[in-house]
Amino acid sequence: xxxxxxxxxxxxxxxxxxxTLSCSPISGHRSVSWYQQTPGQGLQxxxxxxxxxxxxxxxxxxxxxxxxxxxxxSEMNVSTLELGDSALYLCASSLAVTSEQYFGPGTRxxxx
Amino acid sequence: QQPVQSPQAxxxxxxxxxxxxxxxxxxxxxxxxxxxxxxxxxxxxMILLKGGEQKGHEKISASFNEKKQQSSLYLTASQLxxxxxxxxxxxxxxxxxxxxxxxxxQGTTLQVKP
Numbered sequence: 001x002x003x004x005x006x007x008x009x010x011x012x013x014x015x016x017x018x019x020t021l022s023c024s025p026i027s028g029h030r031s032v033s034w035y036q037q038t039p040g041q042g043l044q045x046x047x048x049x050x051x052x053x054x055x056x057x058x059x060x061x062x063x064x065x066x067x068x069x070x071x072x073x074s075e076m077n078v079s080t081l082e083l084g085d086s087a088l089y090l091c092a093s094s095l096a097v098t099s100e101q102y103f104g105p106g107t108r109x110x111x112x
Numbered sequence: 113q114q115p116v117q118s119p120q121a122x123x124x125x126x127x128x129x130x131x132x133x134x135x136x137x138x139x140x141x142x143x144x145x146x147x148x149x150x151x152x153x154x155x156x157x158m159i160l161l162k163g164g165e166q167k168g169h170e171k172i173s174a175s176f177n178e179k180k181q182q183s184s185l186y187l188t189a190s191q192l193x194x195x196x197x198x199x200x201x202x203x204x205x206x207x208x209x210x211x212x213x214x215x216x217x218q219g220t221t222l223q224v225k226p
Contacts, residue, residue: 004153033214042114043154043199043216056213090153098142098203098214103153 002026004093004104012110018079021107025072025093032074033101034066037088046089049074050096078109086111113138115202117217124190124224132185132220134200143176143183144201144214147194154199157185162205190224197221 005024013019025032034046045058049068066076072093078085088108092101115136122130134143142161146154160176160183171188183202187194201214 035216042218043201045213045215048213058213092154098144098212100156100159101144101146101214102156103146105153 004091004102006089006091006104006107008107009105010108010110012112013081014112015081015083017081018077019081019109021076021078021089021091021109023074023076023091023093023104025074025091026102029093029095029102030072031094031096032068032072033092033094034074034076035090035092036060037090037106038086043090046076081111083111085109113204114215115200115217117198117200117220119220120218121221122223124222126192126224126226127189130187130190130222132187132198132200132222134183134185134202134217136181136202136204138181139205140176140178140181140202141205142203143174144203145174145183145185146199146201146216147196148199148219149196157198187222190222192224192226195222195224 007022031050033048036044047054047066048056052068063079068074088106090103090106092103094101115134118133144159145157148154162178174185176183197219199216199219201216
């Protein structure tokens with residue numbers, strides 16, 4: 001079956017702008033988690049959605065938000081971008097957040 | 113509550129063994145292990161649940177010591193394909209504010225040389 005897809009794969013934005021990233025999970029998976037990956041911080045949990053509800057949230061400012069649609073596709077939004085938001089953003093889908101997670105290829109965001 | 117992985121990096125020759133540790137200061141319900149190769153997404157290796165079970169496939173296995181809140185990943189007779197960054201992800205036990213989400217360690221970079 002098809003894997004997790006993320007769009008776009010690469011993105012360059014300017015400070016102060018906002019960005020929306022998209023994630024399509026594996027068919028049948030209802031849990032989608034988002035992570036921020038940077039060289040110094042590793043994989044940082046952003047939030048997790050299950051059946052259109054945010055069930056868990058990491059320690060990120062309110063500028064980071066997300067949502068999940070009825071078909072389990074998820075979007076993540078970052079408003080008022082800062083240089084420190086430059087990172088690889090990964091989404092992962094699973095049957096449940098604490099079962100095996102399948103990661104997408106990520107969106108590489110560069111903020112200039 | 114981020115788990116601590118050690119060592120941060122290790123270099124091996126093909127055929128050598130390695131152990132990667134993951135420690136938490138909080139009571140754990142489960143530990144996940146993932147491997148990420150350069151430029152690729154993390155790939156699931158295994159999950160260990162509270163109960164101290166040991167799991168493995170081929171030459172990669174892991175254990176979970178509930179008393180110490182520590183998990184260890186064992187790579188035996190390493191191959192070039194084992195190179196990458198290994199992450200442990202921990203889920204806290206019930207009653208913690210971090211239940212129901214995976215918190216990952218900072219990763220251990222493993223390089224296997226011919």
